[in-house]
Amino acid sequence: MSIATTNLIEQQAIEAKKAAKILNLLSTEEKNEAILHVASMLKKNANLILKANKLDLIKGEKANFTSALIDRLTLTHERINDFADGLCQVAELEDPTGIVKSSWTLENGLKVDTVTVPLGVIGMIYEARPNVTVDATGLALKSGNAVILKGGSSALESNKMIVQIMHNALEETRIPKEAVQFISSTNREVTKQLFTMKEHIDVLIPRGGASLISAVVNNATVPVLETGVGNCHIYIDANADINKALPIFINAKTDRPAVCNAAETLIVHEEWFNVHHKQLFEMLKEQGIDVFGDEAVVNSFPMASLATEKDWAEEYLGLGIAIKTVKSVDEAIDHIDQYGTKHSEAVITDNAETAKYFMSQVDAAAIYHNASTRFTDGGALGFGAEIGISTQKLHARGPMGLPALTTVKYLMSGTGQIRE
Amino acid sequence: MSIATTNLIEQQAIEAKKAAKILNLLSTEEKNEAILHVASMLKKNANLILKANKLDLIKGEKANFTSALIDRLTLTHERINDFADGLCQVAELEDPTGIVKSSWTLENGLKVDTVTVPLGVIGMIYEARPNVTVDATGLALKSGNAVILKGGSSALESNKMIVQIMHNALEETRIPKEAVQFISSTNREVTKQLFTMKEHIDVLIPRGGASLISAVVNNATVPVLETGVGNCHIYIDANADINKALPIFINAKTDRPAVCNAAETLIVHEEWFNVHHKQLFEMLKEQGIDVFGDEAVVNSFPMASLATEKDWAEEYLGLGIAIKTVKSVDEAIDHIDQYGTKHSEAVITDNAETAKYFMSQVDAAAIYHNASTRFTDGGALGFGAEIGISTQKLHARGPMGLPALTTVKYLMSGTGQIRE
Numbered sequence: 001m002s003i004a005t006t007n008l009i010e011q012q013a014i015e016a017k018k019a020a021k022i023l024n025l026l027s028t029e030e031k032n033e034a035i036l037h038v039a040s041m042l043k044k045n046a047n048l049i050l051k052a053n054k055l056d057l058i059k060g061e062k063a064n065f066t067s068a069l070i071d072r073l074t075l076t077h078e079r080i081n082d083f084a085d086g087l088c089q090v091a092e093l094e095d096p097t098g099i100v101k102s103s104w105t106l107e108n109g110l111k112v113d114t115v116t117v118p119l120g121v122i123g124m125i126y127e128a129r130p131n132v133t134v135d136a137t138g139l140a141l142k143s144g145n146a147v148i149l150k151g152g153s154s155a156l157e158s159n160k161m162i163v164q165i166m167h168n169a170l171e172e173t174r175i176p177k178e179a180v181q182f183i184s185s186t187n188r189e190v191t192k193q194l195f196t197m198k199e200h201i202d203v204l205i206p207r208g209g210a211s212l213i214s215a216v217v218n219n220a221t222v223p224v225l226e227t228g229v230g231n232c233h234i235y236i237d238a239n240a241d242i243n244k245a246l247p248i249f250i251n252a253k254t255d256r257p258a259v260c261n262a263a264e265t266l267i268v269h270e271e272w273f274n275v276h277h278k279q280l281f282e283m284l285k286e287q288g289i290d291v292f293g294d295e296a297v298v299n300s301f302p303m304a305s306l307a308t309e310k311d312w313a314e315e316y317l318g319l320g321i322a323i324k325t326v327k328s329v330d331e332a333i334d335h336i337d338q339y340g341t342k343h344s345e346a347v348i349t350d351n352a353e354t355a356k357y358f359m360s361q362v363d364a365a366a367i368y369h370n371a372s373t374r375f376t377d378g379g380a381l382g383f384g385a386e387i388g389i390s391t392q393k394l395h396a397r398g399p400m401g402l403p404a405l406t407t408v409k410y411l412m413s414g415t416g417q418i419r420e
Numbered sequence: 421m422s423i424a425t426t427n428l429i430e431q432q433a434i435e436a437k438k439a440a441k442i443l444n445l446l447s448t449e450e451k452n453e454a455i456l457h458v459a460s461m462l463k464k465n466a467n468l469i470l471k472a473n474k475l476d477l478i479k480g481e482k483a484n485f486t487s488a489l490i491d492r493l494t495l496t497h498e499r500i501n502d503f504a505d506g507l508c509q510v511a512e513l514e515d516p517t518g519i520v521k522s523s524w525t526l527e528n529g530l531k532v533d534t535v536t537v538p539l540g541v542i543g544m545i546y547e548a549r550p551n552v553t554v555d556a557t558g559l560a561l562k563s564g565n566a567v568i569l570k571g572g573s574s575a576l577e578s579n580k581m582i583v584q585i586m587h588n589a590l591e592e593t594r595i596p597k598e599a600v601q602f603i604s605s606t607n608r609e610v611t612k613q614l615f616t617m618k619e620h621i622d623v624l625i626p627r628g629g630a631s632l633i634s635a636v637v638n639n640a641t642v643p644v645l646e647t648g649v650g651n652c653h654i655y656i657d658a659n660a661d662i663n664k665a666l667p668i669f670i671n672a673k674t675d676r677p678a679v680c681n682a683a684e685t686l687i688v689h690e691e692w693f694n695v696h697h698k699q700l701f702e703m704l705k706e707q708g709i710d711v712f713g714d715e716a717v718v719n720s721f722p723m724a725s726l727a728t729e730k731d732w733a734e735e736y737l738g739l740g741i742a743i744k745t746v747k748s749v750d751e752a753i754d755h756i757d758q759y760g761t762k763h764s765e766a767v768i769t770d771n772a773e774t775a776k777y778f779m780s781q782v783d784a785a786a787i788y789h790n791a792s793t794r795f796t797d798g799g800a801l802g803f804g805a806e807i808g809i810s811t812q813k814l815h816a817r818g819p820m821g822l823p824a825l826t827t828v829k830y831l832m833s834g835t836g837q838i839r840e
Contacts, residue, residue: 021781104802110791112801119813120783202813221638223814244836251838359831361441363540371530371834380839381532382524393539393622393827394643395814407813411779414791416664418671419800 009193012181013200016121016146019179023144024118026174028095034173035138039087041169042134042162046080052161053130060154068258072128073155083134086385090138093384096402097144110417116406118144120202123194125150125216127208130158136205137166137180139387143405146179148201150194152208153186160184195220207388210315225396225404227388230260230343231315232373235332235358237349238271244370245272245348246283251372252346254287258317260389261344261376265312265322267332270296273325277301284321293323312339329354333361340364342391344373365391365398429613432601433620436541436566439599443564444538446594448515454593455558459507461589462554462582466500472581473550480574488678492548493575503554506805510558513804516822517564530837536826538564540622543614545570545636547628550578556625557586557600559807563825566599568621570614572628573606580604615640627808630735645816645824647808650680650763651735652793655752655778657769658691664790665692665768666703671792672766674707678737680809681764681796685732685742687752690716693745697721704741713743732759749774753781760784762811764793785811785818 023031042049053075060070099116106112122145124136133149140147151159163182170177183190194201195216203223206216210229217224234252236245252263268280273296281301284291291297291304292311298304304323311322312335326332329347336345346368347358355369366376378386378399387404390396396404443451462469473495480490519536526532542565544556553569560567571579583602590597603610614621615636623643626636630649637644654672656665672683688700693716701721704711711717711724712731718724724743731742732755746752749767756765766788767778775789786796798806798819807824810816816824 024780106795106800106802110795114818218641223812225814241836247838248836255839355833359829360444364829366830366832368832369834371832371837372839374839375526375530375832375837376830380526382526392643394645397828398534398830408817409779409784410786410796410818412786412788412791412795413775414789416661416668417791417795418667419675419792419794 009183009185009190010197010200012183013121013148013194013197015178016148016181017200019176020118020120020144020146022176023141023146023179026144028098030174031095031142031144032091034170034175035087035091035141037173038137038166038169039084039091041165042080042084042087045165046077048165049080049158049161050075050077052157055157056155059157063154065154069128069154073130073158075130075158079131083131086131086135087138090142090385090402093142093402095142096406101408106417108417109415111413113411113413114408115411116403117409119405119407121146121148121200122405123148123150123197123201123204123222125191125194125204125206125208125212127152127212128154130155130162132207133159133162133182134166135385136387139385139402139405141175141179143402145202145405146181148181148183148194150183150191156184156186192219195222198222205388224392225388225390225400226392227390227400228260228343229315229341229391230262230376230389231264231313231339231341232261232344232346233265233267233332233336233340234263234346234348234373235267235329235336236269236272237329237347237351237354238269239351239354240269240272240348241350242276242279245276246279248346248348248370248372250283250287252374253289253321254319255372255374257319259374260315261373262317263321263346263373264315265324265335265339267324267326267335269329269332270325270327288319290316290320291323292320294325296325297323315341329358333358336362336364342393343389344368344376346371346373365389429603429605429610430617430620432603433541433568433614433617435598436568436601437620439596440538440540440564440566442596443561443566443599446564448518450594451515451562451564452511454590454595455507455511455561457593458557458586458589459504459511461585462504462507463501465585466497468585469500469578469581470495470497472577475577476575479577483574485574489548489574493550493578495550495578499551503551506551506555507558510562510805510822513562513822515562516826521828526837528837529835531833533831533833534828535831536823537829539825539827541566541568541620542825543568543570543617543621543624543642545611545614545624545626545628545632547572547632548574550575550582552627553579553582553602554586555805556807559805559822559825561595561599563822565622565825566601568601568603568614570603570611576604576606612639615642618642625808644812645808645810645820646812647810647820648680648763649735649761649811650682650793650796650809651684651733651759651761652681652764652766653685653687653752653756653760654683654766654768654793655687655749655756656689656692657749657767657771657774658689659771659774660689660692660768661770662696662699665696666699668766668768668790668792670703670707672794673709673741674739675792675794677739679794680735681793682737683741683766683793684735685744685755685759687744687746687755689749689752690745690747708739710736710740711743712740714745716745717743735761749778753778756782756784762813763809764788764796766791766793785809
């Protein structure tokens with residue numbers, strides 16, 4: 001990497017930090033007006049975005065991108081309207097900053113307020129979807145944060161155009177355009193520079209596949225909000241009602257197989273398995289699901305392949321499922337402990353004690369009793385926009401909306417108080 | 421490092437994780453009873469602790485430890501009573517787990533509860549003070565967490581004896597003794613093993629000097645709660661009342677110079693400086709404070725040395741102070757941005773606008789207007805015991821009590837809900 005590029009990135013980070021301080025002084029109304037203006041300019045300039053997107057799509061086709069990747073990359077008038085409307089929704093959400101969380105006065109008269117404030121500068125590292133450029137910008141600005149955007153190189157032209165339009169729009173508002181920084185270098189070493197810029201960046205949020213996320217988590221000294229990898233399990237207990245178990249499993253597996261809250265492993269108590277495996281396998285066949293199972297599964301379902309270690313850890317993100325039989329709920333919990341990603345886990349049982357035990361012992365952001373894992377989602381839970389789904393335990397867990405982009409300050413007002 | 425040691429540490433971490441699951445099933449009463457029993461056994465066995473402490477002190481004297489270090493290392497009957505009483509106070513605090521933070525039902529009938537739960541396994545890495553062994557154990561157990569203790573090698577014998585007494589005590593309670601793991605190896609490579617045990621450890625909390633903390637922050641892939649380095653500034657504005665400014669500064673500098681909320685740099689507006697520097701310097705002289713100042717300071721106070729870059733970043737932790745003069749509040753804020761550690765910062769001014777601006781633009785856990793920085797402390801703020809003072813923005817900021825040792829789970833209870 002050239003020294004010039006490093007300096008450029010650092011310069012962008014410094015500009016972002018300065019802009020964050022200005023953002024900190026704006027009112028909710030000023031932020032909302034700016035966000036709405038950005039939304040309207042994105043709609044107005046949709047044709048420019050589509051033209052730039054076309055360039056990315058041509059490049060992607062030449063590079064033989066999968067149809068799934070092409071789909072994620074593709075923008076249409078409708079998709080542009082959707083992300084612009086998303087900005088309007090963000091403008092309507094409550095401002096998460098400036099909220100007094102607690103307030104008290106010490107005996108000596110010192111007044112203590114804890115107040116929510118922006119994190120400062122957010123580094124967003126993401127992959128193909130160009131809508132993230134807009135979604136992340138809206139959530140960052142609304143919560144008073146500057147944002148440094150590092151999108152995937154496959155969407156470079158689309159992202160550049162979107163950012164240019166957003167910059168032009170911001171110039172007509174009170175938000176400095178420097179609050180939105182876009183890194184256009186496609187050099188991976190440049191992304192790595194962001195990992196260690198503790199001086200200028202307050203948090204990194206990686207959004208994308210497991211390898212992107214682990215690269216950030218394992219190399220960053222800047223604090224990270226880990227999102228989205230979901231190796232989710234459905235555990236069908238001995239006492240599970242088949243009329244709940246099968247529909248829940250099929251919904252969790254097939255409703256949207258490519259998303260992080262989809263089921264990837266089915267764990268079945270052997271007592272239930274012995275009674276119901278024929279119905280289970282019929283349904284798997286009907287749905288065209290590829291099965292990777294343990295010996296018990298392979299022995300009773302000839303279309304299944306024997307699962308390897310890799311299958312237990314795999315996010316198929318498609319119509320594959322790993323199936324394991326167990327002798328007890330503890331064996332199921334141990335398996336989830338070993339292979340789960342702390343995202344969403346479900347137990348299907350009519351035994352309330354088993355459900356309670358599973359929910360206490362499994363370590364994950366969301367734990368379901370007799371329901372599909374597909375509800376771990378800001379939209380489904382009624383939060384409005386989300387910046388990602390946290391699979392870590394510190395700071396924020398599960399779907400992260402605007403409050404996850406804030407921290408608190410202790411503001412102490414005195415009249416000369418000293419500690420005796 | 422031998423393979424045997426690595427395996428031992430990993431084994432300890434695995435045992436801690438298993439014990440954390442058992443802890444998760446205990447009632448508040450069961451945890452409290454255990455903590456109180458540990459407290460009483462520590463008091464009963466004080467002589468054994470003092471005998472072990474004597475061994476550490478002899479070693480320390482041979483190694484020519486400073487008197488400050490010897491003081492931190494030294495236990496007395498009174499200090500043992502203090503930390504045992506601290507455990508009793510922790511038993512009395514509200515259980516931070518099992519608290520329903522929010523609860524709602526989706527239109528389809530799926531019930532959603534967010535409930536506080538323990539983090540799991542806490543890795544505590546600390547230096548000389550043996551009381552941390554007890555304080556951290558109490559806070560961890562009360563919040564349902566297992567703890568892995570890695571104390572400083574200078575306190576090895578004291579810590580080993582304290583842990584042995586705590587283990588013996590726990591054997592008579594419902595808390596498995598494996599919930600408290602002590603690493604007795606003094607090999608630094610062993611500590612490093614803890615940095616990357618993401619599978620088994622949920623959070624690392626370093627407590628100690630800046631070099632310990634930065635070693636953890638820069639090398640850990642396990643999430644870290646950063647604590648305690650405090651390069652705190654007092655900014656005396658043009659409009660500061662000298663009768664507030666001088667007492668506040670002296671209190672912040674001299675009340676307990678070795679602690680993290682003590683003042684390390686004084687920033688003075690030149691208008692105030694021009695009028696009041698004689699009184700300021702008289703007081704510094706009187707208090708025996710060593711001054712490292714910029715040119716304006718050195719020119720008017722012959723006993724001052726010229727400050728170097730190092731002084732602006734230095735935590736003297738003793739009777740030294742760096743003094744800088746500025747032309748504006750913005751210059752003060754820029755200086756704090758560059759050298760501050762986001763701990764505690766104060767502005768002394770009678771101008772409410774300046775105070776508000778300073779409090780909004782300075783990025784720190786605690787910001788004071790017309791009061792000493794010494795109040796950033798769980799005890800002073802009325803929180804009860806604290807595990808450390810967070811200088812990071814994610815998860816917890818400022819003094820961290822029991823709630824900082826918890827996270828939330830989304831518990832979803834359904835009757836077969838699927839996403840349509």
